[in-house]
Amino acid sequence: MATTIPEPPRISDRLRDYSGNGGKNWIPAAGNARVLQDRRFNPAQTGIWVALAAITMSFAALTSALVVRQGVSVGWGHITLPPILFSNTFVLLASSVTLEFARRRVTSYARGIESNKAVPMGWLAATLFLGLLFIAGQYTAWLQLKSQGLYLATNTNSSFFYLFTGVHAAHILGGLLGLVYVMSKLHRSVLRRSTFAACAQYWHFMDALWLYLLLLLWTRI
Amino acid sequence: MAETTAHAAVHHAPPQGFIRKYIFSIDHKVIGIQYTTLSLVAAFIGMVLSWAMRIHLAWPNAHIPILGWLSPNGAPGGVMTPEYYLSLMTMHGTIMAFFVLTAAPMAGYGNFMLPIQVGAADMAFPRLNMASFWVTFIGFLLACATFFIPDGPPLSGWTAYAPLSAVGSVAGPGQGWGQNLWGLSIALFCVASLLGSLNFIVTTLDLRTKGMKLSRMALSTWAWFINAWVSLLAFAVLLPTCLLLVLDRLAGTSFFIPGGLVFNDQLQPHSGGSPLLFQHLFWFFGHPEVYIIILPAFGIVSHIMPTFIRKPLVGGWKVITFAEIAVGTLSFVVWGHHMFVSGMSPYMAMVFSVPTLFITIPSVIAVLVWVFSLYGANIRFDTPLLYSLGFISLFITGGIGGFFLAQPSTDSYLHATSFVVGHFHFTMGLSAIFATFAGFYYWFPKMFGRMLNEKLGKLHFWLSFIGVYCVFITMQLTGMTGAVRRYSALVDDFMVPLLPAYRFMTIAALLLGAAQLIFLYNAIWSRFKGPKAPDNPWGATTLEWDTTSPPPFDNFGGRQLIVYHGPMQYDGEKSEMQTSPAPSIAGT
Ligand code: HEM
Numbered sequence: 001m002a003t004t005i006p007e008p009p010r011i012s013d014r015l016r017d018y019s020g021n022g023g024k025n026w027i028p029a030a031g032n033a034r035v036l037q038d039r040r041f042n043p044a045q046t047g048i049w050v051a052l053a054a055i056t057m058s059f060a061a062l063t064s065a066l067v068v069r070q071g072v073s074v075g076w077g078h079i080t081l082p083p084i085l086f087s088n089t090f091v092l093l094a095s096s097v098t099l100e101f102a103r104r105r106v107t108s109y110a111r112g113i114e115s116n117k118a119v120p121m122g123w124l125a126a127t128l129f130l131g132l133l134f135i136a137g138q139y140t141a142w143l144q145l146k147s148q149g150l151y152l153a154t155n156t157n158s159s160f161f162y163l164f165t166g167v168h169a170a171h172i173l174g175g176l177l178g179l180v181y182v183m184s185k186l187h188r189s190v191l192r193r194s195t196f197a198a199c200a201q202y203w204h205f206m207d208a209l210w211l212y213l214l215l216l217l218w219t220r221i
Numbered sequence: 222m223a224e225t226t227a228h229a230a231v232h233h234a235p236p237q238g239f240i241r242k243y244i245f246s247i248d249h250k251v252i253g254i255q256y257t258t259l260s261l262v263a264a265f266i267g268m269v270l271s272w273a274m275r276i277h278l279a280w281p282n283a284h285i286p287i288l289g290w291l292s293p294n295g296a297p298g299g300v301m302t303p304e305y306y307l308s309l310m311t312m313h314g315t316i317m318a319f320f321v322l323t324a325a326p327m328a329g330y331g332n333f334m335l336p337i338q339v340g341a342a343d344m345a346f347p348r349l350n351m352a353s354f355w356v357t358f359i360g361f362l363l364a365c366a367t368f369f370i371p372d373g374p375p376l377s378g379w380t381a382y383a384p385l386s387a388v389g390s391v392a393g394p395g396q397g398w399g400q401n402l403w404g405l406s407i408a409l410f411c412v413a414s415l416l417g418s419l420n421f422i423v424t425t426l427d428l429r430t431k432g433m434k435l436s437r438m439a440l441s442t443w444a445w446f447i448n449a450w451v452s453l454l455a456f457a458v459l460l461p462t463c464l465l466l467v468l469d470r471l472a473g474t475s476f477f478i479p480g481g482l483v484f485n486d487q488l489q490p491h492s493g494g495s496p497l498l499f500q501h502l503f504w505f506f507g508h509p510e511v512y513i514i515i516l517p518a519f520g521i522v523s524h525i526m527p528t529f530i531r532k533p534l535v536g537g538w539k540v541i542t543f544a545e546i547a548v549g550t551l552s553f554v555v556w557g558h559h560m561f562v563s564g565m566s567p568y569m570a571m572v573f574s575v576p577t578l579f580i581t582i583p584s585v586i587a588v589l590v591w592v593f594s595l596y597g598a599n600i601r602f603d604t605p606l607l608y609s610l611g612f613i614s615l616f617i618t619g620g621i622g623g624f625f626l627a628q629p630s631t632d633s634y635l636h637a638t639s640f641v642v643g644h645f646h647f648t649m650g651l652s653a654i655f656a657t658f659a660g661f662y663y664w665f666p667k668m669f670g671r672m673l674n675e676k677l678g679k680l681h682f683w684l685s686f687i688g689v690y691c692v693f694i695t696m697q698l699t700g701m702t703g704a705v706r707r708y709s710a711l712v713d714d715f716m717v718p719l720l721p722a723y724r725f726m727t728i729a730a731l732l733l734g735a736a737q738l739i740f741l742y743n744a745i746w747s748r749f750k751g752p753k754a755p756d757n758p759w760g761a762t763t764l765e766w767d768t769t770s771p772p773p774f775d776n777f778g779g780r781q782l783i784v785y786h787g788p789m790q791y792d793g794e795k796s797e798m799q800t801s802p803a804p805s806i807a808g809t
């Protein structure tokens with residue numbers, strides 16, 4: 001039998017992190033965020049992608065529940081969406097924009113171009129504020145529906161309306177916690193770019209998800 | 222600089238103090254053992270429940286005093302009511318399917334072994350890992366708590382079909398708070414499984430050591446990795462399903478409850494909901510779930526076999542892995558085969574029957590790989606191998622039943638008979654348990670640093686193997702005569718002559734349970750008194766055998782491993798560790 005010479009590991013060292021923990025505990029020298037170097041594969045971002053896959057699946061399940069439930073129901077009415085949803089959509093879109101500004105500033109701060117932490121912090125705070133504003137807006141939408149006498153159990157349309165907006169709002173709250181985490185890391189100058197990227201990935205996804213849900217609610221409910 | 226610290230493979234420092242070390246530990250090895258122990262306790266409870274049911278089936282008037290004490294209403298004087306029988310059945314299924322079969326082979330062994338097998342120091346997110354265990358634990362406590370509330374556990378089965386599960390206490394004992402706790406318990410289990418899957422996936426993708434290409438991963442790692450994806454996508458559907466169920470129960474919505482429904486002479490204040498929707502959602506999760514249970518078993522057996530047959534599996538890592546990927550993928554499109562007689566359109570039944578027959582192809586390929594690999598092998602019949610062979614046997618036996626269930630015409634007869642119950646106990650229940658035992662006998666030396674007693678192990682194997690066949694072949698046969706599933710008594714005339722068969726199953730089941738005491742004794746005695754285990758007692762090649770037994774806190778004592786080849790470098794007695802560059806064996 002021919003002897004096989006084992007191939008030497010072919011993966012280039014520059015692209016891989018072999019610390020056994022994704023390099024997540026690399027301590028920046030003297031708390032200086034500027035010396036932190038990111039690797040191509042980092043668990044934070046991969047983790048968020050995987051979580052987003054699961055979240056997509058959950059919303060797909062709820063969507064198919066809506067479609068099936070609508071299919072079997074007689075006299076599926078229509079409810080007019082509270083108009084605030086549309087302006088609220090712009091609030092959420094704006095928060096994605098401010099988050100991207102924050103990303104630029106964080107990068108230039110980490111590169112030493114920008115010396116002031118306050119600038120990226122400001123953009124992050126703006127994003128956080130817009131996120132909270134969005135939640136407040138959704139809450140107003142619920143109040144508006146209530147004032148029309150439409151509660152969670154009133155009819156199927158209203159059930160699905162509260163369900164989708166409620167579950168989405170819960171995910172936005174999770175994103176807000178992520179933002180607070182990023183801000184606290186930045187505050188202590190130990191923010192890794194991958195942490196930021198993971199948070200942003202999640203936030204933008206929630207934004208896109210909301211656009212999808214709005215379309216779904218608008219056309220179906 | 223950051224770089225230098227990184228290459229010294231710094232991880233979280235070893236914890237100090239009992240609580241941090243053994244209770245709220247973030248060490249994947251401790252968490253793995255915690256999961257395994259939880260499953261062991263759960264398995265014991267589940268088994269005792271099955272005894273109570275079987276005793277009642279064989280001797281309907283038998284007094285079981287402890288039941289009378291546990292539930293004065295459910296079992297007045299120790300004789301259970303039909304409703305209480307259903308409650309026991311529900312909790313048997315729930316505990317076994319979720320807290321034993323889903324937890325042990327994946328979260329238990331996977332947590333302990335996966336990071337080591339890829340050469341990492343821990344899971345990617347150790348804190349999240351700890352959270353998954355404790356959330357599972359709370360879920361388990363909630364499930365057990367149902368026994369101690371006045372109404373007792375729910376009676377809607379592990380599938381919790383709506384509207385029975387959705388309308389509340391009017392539907393029967395246990396359908397009030399019992400079903401609420403059940404829903405909460407399963408929702409927590411979903412959350413924990415999602416977090417666990419996330420950890421498994423990211424660890425496998427990002428934390429592999431130098432040279433550990435995907436093609437060189439241990440076959441168990443492969444199965445856990447594939448399974449983590451299936452589990453991620455399936456539990457992501459069960460979680461919102463639980464949410465809808467709970468809303469129907471507590472918030473008055475009508476997702477699953479149709480209008481005009483009368484329970485106990487009371488018209489239910491709901492309208493328009495769809496019970497079929499629940500079945501679709503449940504089985505969209507439920508069918509993948511049965512493969513979530515069996516895929517780790519595939520992996521464990523494929524991982525163990527080469528070591529004991531001293532040669533690579535036929536087809537190398539590729540065939541078995543691709544079979545697993547195919548099974549995992551197809552498992553998402555066959556769910557309707559559980560609903561052939563649910564009132565679903567018969568055309569839909571055809572649509573689901575075809576992929577169901579297709580999914581048998583990769584399953585059969587996997588079986589053929591294991592069987593053909595034995596050909597011409599120099600087999601070492603140690604306990605782990607015996608259990609692996611037992612797994613293959615049970616899986617084949619159960620799978621054959623699947624062919625008949627997969628066709629709507631035969632299934633309309635077999636559905637809701639104990640044929641189905643026998644089928645899934647073979648394919649899923651006992652197959653996975655046998656693979657779990659195989660893993661236990663194989664990895665015990667690594668996990669605890671002691672060897673198990675081989676003689677007791679073999680005795681345990683043979684008694685279990687024979688016992689399982691006695692119980693479940695008989696169950697399938699009675700099912701073919703039409704014995705109805707989920708009945709607490711032989712009520713129909715045609716069922717009465719089955720009594721001797723029922724008694725035979727009960728006695729066999731009790732003996733089978735007694736045989737598990739051998740296992741328990743062996744495990745506990747060996748844990749403290751067994752001979753010290755060497756680092757690599759089986760002459761295996763994967764990374765978990767390349768460190769001490771048990772491994773140190775950071776798994777390899779600061780060593781940076783380099784992997785040169787795949788895990789199946791066996792040639793008769795010779796074998797080559799994955800970390801050894803020696804070229805003497807051509808394996809896979
Ligand atoms: C050979 C391939 C298989 C086929 C064709 C097959 C087919 C089926 C069908 C059609 C049913 C529905 C029967 C009914 O309710 O009337 C069923 C039930 C079931 N099967 Fe399989 N099966 C196969 C393998 C497996 C495997 C490998 C597992 C587990 C790992 C499994 C677990 C189950 C379970 C748990 C149920 C019953 C669930 C319940 O109603 O409580 N099956 N099978």
Ligand SMILES: [Cu+2]
Nearest residue numbers: 508556558559
């Ligand atoms: Cu199935």
